[in-house]
Amino acid sequence: MxxxxxxxxxxxxxxxxxxxxxxxxxxxxxxxxxxxxxxxxxxxxxxxxxxxxxxxxxxxxxxxxxxxxxxxxxxxxxxxxxxxxxxxxxxxxxxxxxxxxxxxxxxxxxxxxxxxxxxxxxxxxxxxxxxxxxxxxxxxxxxxxxxxxxxxxxxxxxxxxxxxxxxxxxxxxxxLVIKDTSPFKKIVENKMHSNLKLEEIAFLCNMSLSTFKRRFVSEYKMSPGKWLQDKRLQKAKETLEQGILKPSDIYLDFGYNNLSNFSIAFKNKFGFNPKETSN
The missing domain is CATH 2.60.120.810 (Jelly Rolls)
Incomplete structure (x- = not known):
């Protein structure tokens, strides 16, 4: 883009x-x-x-x-x-x-x-x-x-x-007249539960995707894709445990294009399907 x-x-x-x-x-x-x-x-x-x-x-x-x-x-x-x-x-x-x-x-x-x-x-x-x-x-x-x-x-x-x-x-x-001094980790951690893509978070950090990935690994000792997926799935689990929303209500909010991909990633991490969470 x-x-x-x-x-x-x-x-x-x-x-x-x-x-x-x-x-x-x-x-x-x-x-x-x-x-x-x-x-x-x-x-x-x-x-x-x-x-x-x-x-x-x-x-x-x-x-x-x-x-x-x-x-x-x-x-x-x-x-x-x-x-x-x-x-x-x-x-x-x-x-x-x-x-x-x-x-x-x-x-x-x-x-x-x-x-x-x-x-x-x-x-x-x-x-x-x-x-x-x-x-x-x-x-x-x-x-x-x-x-x-x-x-x-x-x-x-x-x-x-x-x-x-x-x-x-x-x-x-x-x-408005203060120079932007927002730290890298503050931006990342404020966006970790959003549905933004890595490229979009990198843009908000005023970095290219490759620079962002290098900085991320330096800060978190883990690839950004794996780190964000873990954080978002954990938040999704907490949301479903409240028993108000269904998996079909939230998968888009956590960066998944379809319910099937969300369910597979969720089960791989937690060992059970997301629809079983609120039971």
């Missing part, structure tokens, strides 16, 4: 590197786990459809009633159509320079943020809906005015969110 460099692929004049940039993203087909190298921090105002994103040690899913502010870096995006035959979101990108200018002007909080916070969920209230309409309107303005207008609109949005979410949002903004 190729890596999409965003927002570079959306900018017509490749010589430009705007500090604030808006793009209307639309599609008519589901896209599952596309690899995205996000070069700028980005608001994703989802208007029609559903979206799930993975970043390093975490993931989040939103619907059309919510929007996301995402930290720049490597992401896996899943974008799904809803009842309509189209997926639509408005993307607002902003540079680190623009963010630092805003914080210097509007943030009195000098607290050092140690934890990486890759996303912030925003409720699409009446203000956000009105704001998005205003962005659509200024997109018709002459190019010479666009940069200044977007700069003003960016500050307007940030001030509103700062007022609405308070210190929580302010600390999140400060976290």
């Amino acid at each position: 190729s890596i999409e460099n965003i927002p570079e692929i959306y900018i017509k004049d490749k010589k430009e590197s705007p500090d604030v940039f808006v793009y209307d993203f639309k599609m008519t087909n589901d896209v599952v786990k596309s690899k995205v190298n996000l070069g700028m921090n980005m608001f994703s105002f989802l208007q029609v459809g559903k979206k799930q994103v993975h970043f390093a040690g975490t993931s989040v899913a939103v619907n059309k009633d919510q929007s996301l502010l995402l930290k720049k870096g490597n992401w896996l995006w899943t974008e799904l159509l809803d009842t309509d035959a189209i997926y639509y979101c408005k993307l607002l990108f902003f540079s680190e320079k623009k963010l630092k200018e805003f914080l210097e002007k509007n943030s009195k909080n000098k607290q050092i943020v140690k934890d990486e916070i890759p996303y912030f969920v925003i409720r699409n209230d009446a203000y956000i809906i009105s704001y998005l309409n205003s962005l659509s309107t200024i997109s018709e303005a002459p190019t010479v005015f666009m940069e200044n207008l977007l700069s003003i609109k960016f500050e307007e949005l940030m001030l509103y969110l700062l007022q609405k979410y308070g210190k929580k949002f302010e600390l999140y903004l400060h976290s």
Whole structure:
């Protein structure tokens, strides 16, 4: 799967590197786990459809009633159509320079943020809906005015969110200017119970698959495939022991394409079929 460099692929004049940039993203087909190298921090105002994103040690899913502010870096995006035959979101990108200018002007909080916070969920209230309409309107303005207008609109949005979410949002903004120091093991262990493939976890670690495998063996003294399979099967067993879900309900969640493969791997590890677990 190729890596999409965003927002570079959306900018017509490749010589430009705007500090604030808006793009209307639309599609008519589901896209599952596309690899995205996000070069700028980005608001994703989802208007029609559903979206799930993975970043390093975490993931989040939103619907059309919510929007996301995402930290720049490597992401896996899943974008799904809803009842309509189209997926639509408005993307607002902003540079680190623009963010630092805003914080210097509007943030009195000098607290050092140690934890990486890759996303912030925003409720699409009446203000956000009105704001998005205003962005659509200024997109018709002459190019010479666009940069200044977007700069003003960016500050307007940030001030509103700062007022609405308070210190929580302010600390999140400060976290965006921290260089990513997420340790390798933290990412791996946060994803061990997911259905992500090795290649996808390697991408979130910003590594090639071969480099990831070498690093993994160095850290865990075991191949990543065997280690992840053992961890996921153990978690699957614990889930089935609760007696609520059946094997057919969970095999996809633990990275298996079909129930038969899951059952064989489960029996090889534990000596009995998964359907016998809750009995």
